[in-house]
Amino acid sequence: MSQRAADHEVIVRTAGLRLGYGRRVVLAHVDFQMRQGEFWFFIGPNGEGKTTLLRAMLGMVRPQAGQLWVHPELGNRERIGFVPQRCDINPTLPTTVREFVLLGLVGTHTDRNDEALRLEWALDRVGLGRFEGKDYWSLSGGQRQRALVARALVRRPSVLILDEPTNGLDLAAEAAVLHLLAELNRKEHQTLLFVTHNLAIAARHATHIALFHAGEVVSGPRQEVLNRQTLERIYGVAVEISADQSGAPVVTVCPPEGRP
Amino acid sequence: MIHEFIASWALFHNTYLVGWLIGLLLALVGVLVVARDQIFIGAAVSQASTLGIALALGLGSWTATEALEWLHADAFLSAMAVVFSVLAALLTARGGEDSKESHEAVTGWVFLVSASGAILVVSHSPHGLDEIHRLLSSSIIGATQRDIWTFSALVIVTAMALGASHRRVLLFALDPAMAAAVGMRLKPWALVTSAWLGLAVGLSIRSAGMLYTFGCLVLPALVAKNLCREVRPMFVVAPLVAVCTGAVGFMLANHYDDPPAQMTVALLCLLLTIAWLIRRLRRGRDVG
Numbered sequence: 019m020s021q022r023a024a025d026h027e028v029i030v031r032t033a034g035l036r037l038g039y040g041r042r043v044v045l046a047h048v049d050f051q052m053r054q055g056e057f058w059f060f061i062g063p064n065g066e067g068k069t070t071l072l073r074a075m076l077g078m079v080r081p082q083a084g085q086l087w088v089h090p091e092l093g094n095r096e097r098i099g100f101v102p103q104r105c106d107i108n109p110t111l112p113t114t115v116r117e118f119v120l121l122g123l124v125g126t127h128t129d130r131n132d133e134a135l136r137l138e139w140a141l142d143r144v145g146l147g148r149f150e151g152k153d154y155w156s157l158s159g160g161q162r163q164r165a166l167v168a169r170a171l172v173r174r175p176s177v178l179i180l181d182e183p184t185n186g187l188d189l190a191a192e193a194a195v196l197h198l199l200a201e202l203n204r205k206e207h208q209t210l211l212f213v214t215h216n217l218a219i220a221a222r223h224a225t226h227i228a229l230f231h232a233g234e235v236v237s238g239p240r241q242e243v244l245n246r247q248t249l250e251r252i253y254g255v256a257v258e259i260s261a262d263q264s265g266a267p268v269v270t271v272c273p274p275e276g277r278p
Numbered sequence: 279m280i281h282e283f284i285a286s287w288a289l290f291h292n293t294y295l296v297g298w299l300i301g302l303l304l305a306l307v308g309v310l311v312v313a314r315d316q317i318f319i320g321a322a323v324s325q326a327s328t329l330g331i332a333l334a335l336g337l338g339s340w341t342a343t344e345a346l347e348w349l350h351a352d353a354f355l356s357a358m359a360v361v362f363s364v365l366a367a368l369l370t371a372r373g374g375e376d377s378k379e380s381h382e383a384v385t386g387w388v389f390l391v392s393a394s395g396a397i398l399v400v401s402h403s404p405h406g407l408d409e410i411h412r413l414l415s416s417s418i419i420g421a422t423q424r425d426i427w428t429f430s431a432l433v434i435v436t437a438m439a440l441g442a443s444h445r446r447v448l449l450f451a452l453d454p455a456m457a458a459a460v461g462m463r464l465k466p467w468a469l470v471t472s473a474w475l476g477l478a479v480g481l482s483i484r485s486a487g488m489l490y491t492f493g494c495l496v497l498p499a500l501v502a503k504n505l506c507r508e509v510r511p512m513f514v515v516a517p518l519v520a521v522c523t524g525a526v527g528f529m530l531a532n533h534y535d536d537p538p539a540q541m542t543v544a545l546l547c548l549l550l551t552i553a554w555l556i557r558r559l560r561r562g563r564d565v566g
Binding site: 076077078094095098100102105106107108110111112113114116117120121122123124125153169173 | 312313314315445446448449452453454455456457458459460461462503504506507508509510512
């Protein structure tokens with residue numbers, strides 16, 4: 019198993035990047051740099067270009083202008099793990115957790131021994147070690163989401179991309195998935211890119227944030243982006259930023275008549 | 279019963295072998311059809327190849343000159359069946375892509391155009407109408423040595439392709455979004471799998487008729503789906519179900535002097551009912 023890019027090594031860099039479909043421009047100017055071991059959050063409402071930038075990083079959308087550099091290790095996508103918002107598998111089909119997770123190995127070069135090792139490693143990471151032979155459809159919503167993460171992890175990715183993976187989960191399941199991701203980032207130095215429109219989740223877990231609004235992307239370390247001036251300019255509402263008991267920032271939207 | 283079947287081998291061995299080979303081929307392709315929940319597409323593709331044969335018969339009856347003798351050739355009928363089923367498979371695969379119309383609507387349109395067109399085209403040709411009725415009711419008597427070679431080659435190519443890239447095939451069938459994310463090019467995949475479905479169905483219809491073709495395409499895969507705990511073993515169980523049921527069906531048909539295609543499809547339906555019961559019992563036990 020090859021080693022990932024070293025910690026803090028740049029893995030994605032854009033400069034003046036313009037993205038869109040046909041003549042339509044979705045993102046007019048994107049400058050950002052992602053390094054190994056960072057936990058990025060892409061935040062913004064639907065239709066603001068989060069998925070378009072993701073697709074560009076995956077090589078599925080060509081830049082209209084500017085530069086997009088992706089670490090050569092990620093170029094063939096063997097070292098990219100992707101967790102979709104939802105999994106559209108035909109629910110009448112029989113499949114086990116093992117078969118489902120091993121589907122993540124498509125496009126990787128592995129032999130049977132390596133497959134077994136990767137499967138065990140990925141299932142252990144997401145806490146589904148005991149469920150290997152279990153019917154995928156008998157899992158709860160939160161467990162299925164963890165199986166999706168395991169399917170991405172089995173590739174031993176340099177970057178794990180998650181497209182709104184906590185949508186539709188109850189509070190407990192959402193907390194479990196977020197805890198799992200935070201642990202992966204903290205203990206395994208796994209680079210994560212989490213797409214969401216939930217600012218509260220990002221405020222708690224992100225090391226870096228990219229805010230998407232009206233074709234513009236404001237990005238950088240959490241403390242630089244999550245400040246009153248930036249948020250008020252991007253969202254057009256008055257906000258207050260405080261800290262919770264653990265020290266994580268909490269963003270509060272002020273009532274229209276003025277600050278509390 | 280077995281002795282009678284063995285005694286009939288000399289006369290009907292081509293029919294039996296082609297019936298089993300078609301069962302094998304369609305069961306393998308059918309796992310993909312069932313996995314992608316495209317059973318109705320299977321019906322539409324089968325029906326479309328009937329329209330191709332009807333058009334070929336119609337052309338033959340309208341242009342009864344020696345110069346166009348090839349229009350009456352068996353190869354021309356087979357080619358038209360394949361061309362129409364491939365076109366139908368490609369058309370139904372494309373339906374819904376641009377969000378203007380759903381897959382179901384396009385598939386329903388293909389099915390109905392083919393079903394009505396096939397009869398209308400040959401309605402004034404007694405021979406043509408007989409041939410279409412024979413295709414719709416399925417008769418696998420009359421298979422040739424060439425059919426055996428053709429279907430053997432198709433089975434080998436299909437099995438090798440599935441063996442070489444089973445995980446990619448599975449991911450493409452089960453989760454296209456993930457397949458695209460890991461770098462699989464979905465359009466060429468959809469093109470090749472649709473064309474292969476059309477080819478398998480078109481050739482099978484010409485040799486075995488609509489009922490047997492559609493039955494072997496979906497029933498063994500559905501039986502396997504209910505018996506297996508994973509998708510991968512379905513590629514082994516479905517062909518086994520098709521061949522074993524074909525063997526028993528042909529024996530029973532020979533013994534009771536019934537049509538073999540109908541007997542086999544009826545047995546497959548019975549097996550599917552049993553498989554449903556087994557799955558229900560197993561689920562009840564798992565929950566318990």
